[in-house]
Amino acid sequence: MEIIRSNFKDNLNKVYEAIEEADFLAIDGEFSGISDGPSVSTLTNGFDTPEERYQKLKKHSMDFLLFQFGLCSFKYDHTEAKYIMKSFNFYIFPKPFNRSSPDVKFVCQSSSIDFLANQGFDFNKVFRNGIPYLNQEEERQLREQYDERRSQANGAGTLSYISPNATKCPVTIPEDQKKFIERVVEQIEDLIQNEENKNLQLEPCTGLHFTVCCRYPKGIHVETLETEKKERYIVISKVDEEERKRREQQKQAKEQEELSDAVGFSRVIHAIANSGKLVVGHNMLLDVMHTIHQFYCPLPEVSGLVSLQVIYKILLDTKLMASTQPFKEIINNTSLAELEKRLKEIPFNPPEVESAEGFPSYDTASEQLHEAGYDAYITGLCFISMANYLGSFLSPPKNHVSARSKLIEPFFNKNSQICKLSPYWR
Amino acid sequence: MEIIRSNFKDNLNKVYEAIEEADFLAIDGEFSGISDGPSVSTLTNGFDTPEERYQKLKKHSMDFLLFQFGLCSFKYDHTEAKYIMKSFNFYIFPKPFNRSSPDVKFVCQSSSIDFLANQGFDFNKVFRNGIPYLNQEEERQLREQYDERRSQANGAGTLSYISPNATKCPVTIPEDQKKFIERVVEQIEDLIQNEENKNLQLEPCTGLHFTVCCRYPKGIHVETLETEKKERYIVISKVDEEERKRREQQKQAKEQEELSDAVGFSRVIHAIANSGKLVVGHNMLLDVMHTIHQFYCPLPEVSGLVSLQVIYKILLDTKLMASTQPFKEIINNTSLAELEKRLKEIPFNPPEVESAEGFPSYDTASEQLHEAGYDAYITGLCFISMANYLGSFLSPPKNHVSARSKLIEPFFNKNSQICKLSPYWR
Numbered sequence: 001m002e003i004i005r006s007n008f009k010d011n012l013n014k015v016y017e018a019i020e021e022a023d024f025l026a027i028d029g030e031f032s033g034i035s036d037g038p039s040v041s042t043l044t045n046g047f048d049t050p051e052e053r054y055q056k057l058k059k060h061s062m063d064f065l066l067f068q069f070g071l072c073s074f075k076y077d078h079t080e081a082k083y084i085m086k087s088f089n090f091y092i093f094p095k096p097f098n099r100s101s102p103d104v105k106f107v108c109q110s111s112s113i114d115f116l117a118n119q120g121f122d123f124n125k126v127f128r129n130g131i132p133y134l135n136q137e138e139e140r141q142l143r144e145q146y147d148e149r150r151s152q153a154n155g156a157g158t159l160s161y162i163s164p165n166a167t168k169c170p171v172t173i174p175e176d177q178k179k180f181i182e183r184v185v186e187q188i189e190d191l192i193q194n195e196e197n198k199n200l201q202l203e204p205c206t207g208l209h210f211t212v213c214c215r216y217p218k219g220i221h222v223e224t225l226e227t228e229k230k231e232r233y234i235v236i237s238k239v240d241e242e243e244r245k246r247r248e249q250q251k252q253a254k255e256q257e258e259l260s261d262a263v264g265f266s267r268v269i270h271a272i273a274n275s276g277k278l279v280v281g282h283n284m285l286l287d288v289m290h291t292i293h294q295f296y297c298p299l300p301e302v303s304g305l306v307s308l309q310v311i312y313k314i315l316l317d318t319k320l321m322a323s324t325q326p327f328k329e330i331i332n333n334t335s336l337a338e339l340e341k342r343l344k345e346i347p348f349n350p351p352e353v354e355s356a357e358g359f360p361s362y363d364t365a366s367e368q369l370h371e372a373g374y375d376a377y378i379t380g381l382c383f384i385s386m387a388n389y390l391g392s393f394l395s396p397p398k399n400h401v402s403a404r405s406k407l408i409e410p411f412f413n414k415n416s417q418i419c420k421l422s423p424y425w426r
Numbered sequence: 427m428e429i430i431r432s433n434f435k436d437n438l439n440k441v442y443e444a445i446e447e448a449d450f451l452a453i454d455g456e457f458s459g460i461s462d463g464p465s466v467s468t469l470t471n472g473f474d475t476p477e478e479r480y481q482k483l484k485k486h487s488m489d490f491l492l493f494q495f496g497l498c499s500f501k502y503d504h505t506e507a508k509y510i511m512k513s514f515n516f517y518i519f520p521k522p523f524n525r526s527s528p529d530v531k532f533v534c535q536s537s538s539i540d541f542l543a544n545q546g547f548d549f550n551k552v553f554r555n556g557i558p559y560l561n562q563e564e565e566r567q568l569r570e571q572y573d574e575r576r577s578q579a580n581g582a583g584t585l586s587y588i589s590p591n592a593t594k595c596p597v598t599i600p601e602d603q604k605k606f607i608e609r610v611v612e613q614i615e616d617l618i619q620n621e622e623n624k625n626l627q628l629e630p631c632t633g634l635h636f637t638v639c640c641r642y643p644k645g646i647h648v649e650t651l652e653t654e655k656k657e658r659y660i661v662i663s664k665v666d667e668e669e670r671k672r673r674e675q676q677k678q679a680k681e682q683e684e685l686s687d688a689v690g691f692s693r694v695i696h697a698i699a700n701s702g703k704l705v706v707g708h709n710m711l712l713d714v715m716h717t718i719h720q721f722y723c724p725l726p727e728v729s730g731l732v733s734l735q736v737i738y739k740i741l742l743d744t745k746l747m748a749s750t751q752p753f754k755e756i757i758n759n760t761s762l763a764e765l766e767k768r769l770k771e772i773p774f775n776p777p778e779v780e781s782a783e784g785f786p787s788y789d790t791a792s793e794q795l796h797e798a799g800y801d802a803y804i805t806g807l808c809f810i811s812m813a814n815y816l817g818s819f820l821s822p823p824k825n826h827v828s829a830r831s832k833l834i835e836p837f838f839n840k841n842s843q844i845c846k847l848s849p850y851w852r
Binding site: 107111113126128 | 458459462491519520521522529530531532533534535536537539540542543548549550552553554
């Protein structure tokens with residue numbers, strides 16, 4: 001299922017449900033580039049220690065953008081003895097949320113872009129329709145902005161016990177604006193006196209909003225609106241107390257929604273993190289690092305301090321699994337496409353997997369490799385084949401080994417050998 | 427006219443013709459971003475000296491990609507008393523040419539991308555179908571690579587006077603490859619002896635090509651080919667001298683074409699430069715700097731050393747022109763869209779301009795602002811209106827002032843106040 005900005009909110013509950021019900025999740029990312037320094041092969045296939053590799057990727061890969069995120073949920077149906085799969089393909093872009101939101105710069109590597117272009121990647125879906133996101137710090141800042149505005153409004157509210165005509169006001173008005181504001185106050189007096197007029201439209205002006213709220217805490221509603229051309233103006237209208245409260249509540253609900261929209265795709269990552277479910281990936285170190293960096297918080301400077309489990313509690317890398325006993329001896333090529341083919345042949349069994357109702361199915365025969373949703377899907381297939389193979393060593397042998405089985409625990413969190421849990425990360 | 431990679435070669439002569447016949451040219455560029463540091467407005471609308479501005483743009487703007495280039499040629503038809511216009515909208519992308527070609531990294535600024543997305547910009551045309559380019563240094567390097575290969579082949583050719591069975595060969599074969607090469611030589615002997623076999627297919631191997639050429643300068647054609655999967659292999663075939671020469675010529679022609687393809691869009695810039703025609707732009711400093719940086723050579727570190735005229739001999743900036751006497755007093759807003767509207771009104775006259783046959787026409791009523799071809803077009807309109815207005819001061823007044831008129835010379839190269847001609851640039 002393809003998820004872009006316009007259908008994100010409508011499908012978010014489907015995503016949450018898929019995560020909630022899953023036995024395990026598979027993920028994959030597509031990036032605007034891999035390396036701004038050493039060649040890609042040096043960076044990804046070297047004989048580095050995990051720590052060296054982490055440092056290199058942190059230094060040379062984090063300025064690129066993760067702009068497509070594949071998520072595939074797998075739920076085992078015991079009655080039918082098969083997995084039910086739901087796959088999501090998210091397009092992601094850091095669309096600036098408002099004037100004060102971060103204007104993200106990211107790097108593109110022409111060879112990576114060209115590679116994706118040859119696979120038929122749709123860049124318009126990213127740049128025109130990508131889902132925005134905020135990391136935790138950006139979300140906190142935006143929430144603070146809203147809270148500040150609200151407490152300002154509430155502060156004015158407490159003055160409602162003072163006479164509406166009180167002239168003492170705690171805000172200091174700059175000298176050069178006093179005349180303008182006095183003129184506005186006159187206009188407001190007119191508005192209040194004159195029964196025919198219902199509201200008054202003004203240009204925005206520093207201090208004006210607050211002054212008006214102080215002097216007329218009751219019976220007046222002040223609102224800053226934006227034209228279609230993003231020009232801001234103030235509207236003052238006569239309202240009774242009930243209407244004023246209703247409008248305030250409406251405004252607050254709207255702000256809450258705007259905040260949610262801005263957090264955007266990060267909500268999916270939070271849901272995965274909170275689920276505590278097993279998350280499977282293929283050669284997933286870069287995917288996990290990008291996910292933390294982009295949707296969570298900056299990666300720490302000093303290696304050994306990072307727990308990749310900060311967002312994914314249980315990780316399993318199918319490339320590492322295929323390179324470990326008992327698979328190592330019978331699997332030659334651990335590239336995703338080759339591994340998927342190998343794991344359909346003896347001694348492995350092709351896994352029984354079906355798309356959930358209303359979800360598109362992928363055909364492994366007509367490879368859609370390097371679409372993130374598809375890559376996540378076949379990564380899941382690889383995991384199921386390898387997990388089930390481990391069941392053949394049991395007596396009596398088992399055809400199905402669940403994602404919760406003790407048999408697969410030895411393969412958990414091998415990528416995070418580099419990551420000693422530390423007080424820095426919780 | 428929209429020009430992408432697939433129709434570039436077929437339309438290049440049309441572009442050359444348009445440049446050749448033009449009275450003047452108008453240009454505009456669209457970029458993947460403007461500033462990686464200060465806010466865009468600080469960078470472009472500051473009260474900096476030209477030199478400070480150059481330094482800021484050089485530092486904060488050059489890592490972005492110029493990915494759409496608009497070129498509009500204007501030719502005055504004296505009989506009809508109107509301009510004939512040809513507009514080209516080029517999509518540009520540094521698609522890597524081969525394994526050893528530069529893998530360009532460029533930065534994207536999300537606010538700029540979002541802005542273009544809102545204008546309906548087609549990013550797929552850039553990233554899937556953009557025309558490649560090389561700067562002068564990259565072109566030189568690629569030409570050298572080809573020359574080296576050719577001189578190697580020619581070097582072998584001069585040995586043709588030596589007996590074909592000469593065992594002395596000027597190339598030193600590494601110890602560990604000697605056996606392999608001896609085996610290949612045996613296979614070639616077989617090929618030559620046996621009338622049934624016509625050619626022999628081998629894996630590539632260092633030194634092999636040269637050895638074979640030395641030992642069998644005549645009657646043998648050695649060629650390195652690539653499979654569809656870009657795996658290289660060597661084919662040795664029996665040919666007579668005539669056939670060998672024909673193949674060499676064929677190969678050389680193919681190389682020449684590959685080189686031209688790789689130079690790509692830079693050929694258009696070279697043609698503009700060589701024409702020496704007046705080039706008009708609106709607020710064009712950034713466009714000109716990007717054009718030099720991307721298609722010509724790196725901008726010099728030290729300011730005051732650069733002549734923007736290195737590629738465009740005569741530059742005229744319509745924003746600067748509109749801000750100068752006698753326009754300054756009667757034009758309030760010099761933004762491109764506003765200027766275009768103003769220059770249709772009294773005391774100005776909307777210029778008579780028509781699209782050439784076979785070229786699409788732009789409608790200024792349904793603004794397609796921020797498509798480079800359209801922006802170049804209305805920049806040209808602005809120039810014509812202002813130039814013609816200068817004719818009203820003549821006695822008797824003139825309705826048409828040509829791009830070659832002395833009247834407009836005072837507005838030439840005002841952007842290049844920063845650029846003292848120096849020995850560094852010619």
